[in-house]
Each structure stands twice: as structure tokens, then as C-alpha cells.
Amino acid sequence: MAKGVKPRVKVPKKATAGEVITIKTLISHKMESGQRKDKDGNIIPRSIINTFTCDFNGQNVISVELHGAVSTNPYFQFEAKVPESGEFVFTWLDDDGSTYTDKKSITVA
């Protein structure tokens, strides 16, 4: 697991049925490009977040593939329609095989 990785998600706690809400996600991650060399001249292996997904009650909301040249601490903001109460599950996949997840519940009144 890369050092200093911490997912952060902002989802409103409440919404009305069918409301379009804004979701913000940020993960602190170095996004090592694979182009840099260490002090001894060896290439530092690439280690970036390569996939980001968000699911709501088992249904996919957004799925993103990331490649090189994406900056450190990738930030995503997107909108989702919430038909019912449930749970958002956010997943980030790292090149080194690690998976980072976060969950947020929302109540539909």
C-alpha cells in the first residue's frame, strides 16, 4: 500500500426522492508516474490509482479509468440521482494491488 493514502468523500446526508445530488471525492495519493528516478538512478515503479468507481445499492453510478499524467490527490465531482435511501460505495484501485474504499449512507425522505 502506498504511503499516506486517505480517501475522503462528501455526500449530503439527506435528499428527496429523485433529487440530483452532488458528490465530491478526493483521495490523497502520490500518483507516482513511473517516469521518475530515485537518487541512485533507478526508475521508481509506477503506482497510480488506475480505477475509480462509485456504486449505489449495488448499481454502478460512475466508473473511471485513470492513466498517466493525472495529478496527485485525484479529485472527482459528479452528480447522481437518488431514488431511495441507501449506501454509496466508493472504490479506488491502486497499481500495487491495494484497494481503498469508503462508504456513505443517504436517507431519502
Add this chain to the structure above:
Amino acid sequence: MKISNLHRLVQMAATASVAMGLAVSAHAQEEPKLIINGEQEMITHAIPPAYIDGLSESISGWVFRTKETQALELDDFDNPGMIFVDQAQELWDKEMGPENKSCASCHGDVSSMKGVRTVMPKFNEKAGELWTLEDYINDSLTTHMGMEPWGYTSTEMTAMAALIGNQSRGMPMNVAIDGPAAPYWAKGKEMYYTRTGVLELSCASCHEDNYGNYIRADHLSQGQINGMPSYRMKNAKLNGIHARFKGCVKDTKAETYKPGGPEFHALELYVASRGNGLSVESPSVRN
């Protein structure tokens, strides 16, 4: 008939242009406000202390940035500097060193640091010299925790300075320049107005005489440090006060002073005093 119609048309046009003129001037007066998380308003404009000759108004660097950069500081979630504040919070609670003590072992919750940033740098009686926030942090590490000091501009140090500064967010800067701090302040002031480097620029050349103007693609601010440490888009990390000074001196094509050295200590006190009255914004967002 035709003439009177034309007359009316001209009149209408005149009224319209007056109305438009009013709208434009009203828009120009509308200064954006820095309200963080929709609840905490920062003081971005202040009357500088009487001992500052060159400024009629102290203005936070936030005011000089583009709308997009400004927006990032309005919400803690959007502010990338808060990542480092979070990391420093973990460090604050982490037991470290041979004594197995954390910052929290002595200081308790970090909220006890409220107000600390507003008076930094200040003269430390025991040491007999001017200390910055970084000096106080390193003193805690070495004297009380038995650890090696952190590098003055290291990631941990800058993050910790941001966490401690964050506790005072919204409070006005209020450094003391009298008593034992006076000679440091005088030295800092002299540095501020002394032209250096191949380009023969003083701090004042840009940040007093030309703030608000562009120097090539850069929109010059007053160089206030109330928002430090700052998250800069340029290097995607937090930048401490002395690291920023170093960048500025380099821009004049001069040999820079050492971050943490006596010169930058004096300069920090003088520059901080120019912003007395502005809110602490740590961690601010700049380009």
C-alpha cells in the same frame, strides 16, 4: 411625429446607457468575500498598523487570485491543503521517539493551540531569540520528546504548522514588534526595502509598489503571510513561510538565505506585522 419619436428614442438610449453605467460600477464595487464552509468569514482587508508606511490597506493574497483558485479555499473539502492538516492530526496523536510521547500527551487536543499562530513569530525569553512556530515545534520534539528536530521546510513540519495555524483560522494576526522583538523587526524592515539580486528588486518593488499588477504572467499580491502555510497549485503541496521567501529571493536572481536562518526570521516578523489585522487562513490555497 417622426421627430418626436426620434427624440424619444434618443432619450431612451440615454437612459439605458446611464442604467448600464450604474450596473457596471455596482459590479466593480462587489468584492468577493472569503467565507469558509459557508459560515466563517475571513478578514481579507484591514487597515495596517500605523508603523507601516507603505500600505494604505492590507489585503489578503486570496483577493488577488482567480475565481477558480479562490473557490478552492471556500470549502474545507475542496481545499487540498486540508489533506496535510489531516495527516498532521494523525502525527499530533501519534506517540513517537524514545520517550514514547505524542504532542497530545502534553498539549491535549490540538484545539489548545488556538491563537498561537496569530502571535508568531515572537521573542522567546528563555532562548533569548526570536522564535517562529517551526522553532517551537522543534523545541517540543527535541526537549520534551527526545527526538531529532524536523527539517525546517520538511513535509511534517509544514503540515504541523498548518494544523496548528488552522486552530486560529479567522482570528486576526497580531504579532508584537516592540520590546525585545524591536531589533528583529528593524532588521526585517531593512531587508524588505533593500534591493538584491541581478534584477535589483526589493520585496517592496513587487509587493508594495506593484501589487495588483502583472509581472509577466504572475498577478502580484502584497506578499502577506497570514494564509501560510499555503497549498500551491504550482507544486501541489503545502509551502511554509521561509520556503516561500526563498522562492521570492531566487526570483530576484540573488543567493538566498537559509530557511530557518536569522535573516528570514527577521523578515518573517516584519512581513507578518504588515498583515496585522488580517485573518489567519492556514492552510490557504494559492496558485
